Amino acid sequence: MGCIPTKAQVGSAKAISMARRGDEFGFRVRSVEVDWPRIRQRKDEIVSLIRGRLERRLEEHQQIDLIRGSARFLEPGRL
Numbered sequence: 001m002g003c004i005p006t007k008a009q010v011g012s013a014k015a016i017s018m019a020r021r022g023d024e025f026g027f028r029v030r031s032v033e034v035d036w037p038r039i040r041q042r043k044d045e046i047v048s049l050i051r052g053r054l055e056r057r058l059e060e061h062q063q064i065d066l067i068r069g070s071a072r073f074l075e076p077g078r079l
Helices: 005-022 036-060
Strands: none
Touching: 005 036
């Protein structure tokens, strides 16, 4: 899914960073606990949502045949 997983995780990292820098913005947070399983879960949920939307759009498009499965190159330019 392109860079969506990275963007989701970077978003979490930015939020963590901002919370840790609270003094600069006029607030205090006693401690910031990072929940890596929850960060991965959030990323997976975002990817799943976007993938589902994209697949539906491809399925509904009249000029696209969506083929699910695995493929391998038999030779250059030939799947």
